[in-house]
Amino acid sequence: MFTDIRNEVRSTVEGGEKYSVIAKQTSISPTTLSQFINGSYAGDNQRVADKLAVWLADRRTAGSLRAAPSFVKTPTSKKIFSALDYAKISGVFVVIYGNSGVGKTNAITEYAKKPNTWLITARPSSSRLLECLSDIAYALELDYAPKRVGALSSHICRKLRGTQGLLIVDEADHLPYDVLEEIRLIQEMTGVGVVLCGNHQIYSKLSGGGTRKTDFARLFSRIAKKLAILNVTADDIDAIADAWGIDGERERKLVHELGRRAGALRIIKTTLSLAAILANSSNSAISEVHISAAIRDLEGV
Incomplete structure (x- = not known):
């Protein structure tokens, strides 16, 4: 009764799809999916078949559409790549800032596919020091990362030291002074490159923004390169x-x-x-x- 659906699902897997992905996208448990495909599921087979039929139909429709280019190398993205290369090769602090929608995030996301390159995105919910360090630890795939700030920072430094890698922080304008200062120290202690990417606020914040200029002077003086992306060309x-x-x-x-x-x-x-x-x-x-x-x-x- 469900042979056609089972065969079509098997064909997508033979074509490179994974059962784990199908299970997630259809909200069917991996065990249920496996049993259904093998013909041994004792539950409501029609319900599972209906979900898979909808998924297969959506997949066929998506396959017939013109796909949006995943990434387009533009003159602006080449400038961003050059700044990222400089930060990684030289092991220095770089700031990339500018208006929204000019391609910053797309470029750094594409660049982050390179080896020893780690990307995190700062969010209001992760702007405090412990949460930000936890995001870095997750990007570094640190196992059993401690939940204490000092120990976590030390683990991150041990992981980064000697990698000649690059840590990229997108939406860095969300980060307060103490987090930016910790990232500065991590960079200096490990020698990795660090790139802070965000809107104009990140540059204003690093330059002192009219207040606490003495505190921010150490940060600002470490910036080896500043790249402003104001408009698309x-x-x-x-x-x-x-x-x-x-x-x-x-x-x-x-x-x-x-x-x-x-x-x-x-x-x-x-x-x-x-x-x-x-x-x-x-x-x-x-x-x-x-x-x-x-x-x-x-x-x-």
């Missing part, structure tokens, strides 16, 4: 349009207009993703009509 937008296969003059003009908005690259990606869905429904390439319709839909017009 026309060349950035052209690179993204190329990656999406958008060649028409009118279509590219619309994409460039999106690039002049706040949060430019994020808006471009969101808009083109929807335009691709609309284009797929008519079995055609992304056109001016699809991009314009996506813009209206996203803006609620």
Whole structure:
């Protein structure tokens, strides 16, 4: 009765999918999924089959859509990569800051795939010292990390020392002085490169921001390189349009207009993703009509 679904699920696994991923995405327990596929599940097989049928249908639909480029190497991302290389090779402190939606996070996330490169994202909930150090320990895959600040910092230093690695902290503007100071000391004690990435507040904070200048002087003086990314460039937008296969003059003009908005690259990606869905429904390439319709839909017009 459920042979077709079982066979299709097996085919996706043979194609590289993992049963553990299927279980997570369908909210079916791994044990139940295994028993269903083997024909030995004693529970409600129809319920499991229904969940798998929906998952398979969604997978087929996603496979027929134009996929958003996972990463586009733009002139701006090359500048960011260069700054990251410098921090890692030289073992120094670098700050990358600027406006939202200009590609900072995408670039550092792509770079973090390199060996001995660890990325954490500071959040309001993890801005205190213990929580931030715990995030670093998790990124370093430290087993049995202690829950005391001093011991945890020492474990992190032992793990980092001699690696010639790079620690990247995104959204670093969330971090208070004491956390930034601890990261500075970790960098000096281990010789790894450290990159703090965020909005203009991180640079303002490190430079003292008009207050506590004496306290922040030690931090600010350690910054070997500062890279400000204020806006996306026309060349950035052209690179993204190329990656999406958008060649028409009118279509590219619309994409460039999106690039002049706040949060430019994020808006471009969101808009083109929807335009691709609309284009797929008519079995055609992304056109001016699809991009314009996506813009209206996203803006609620």
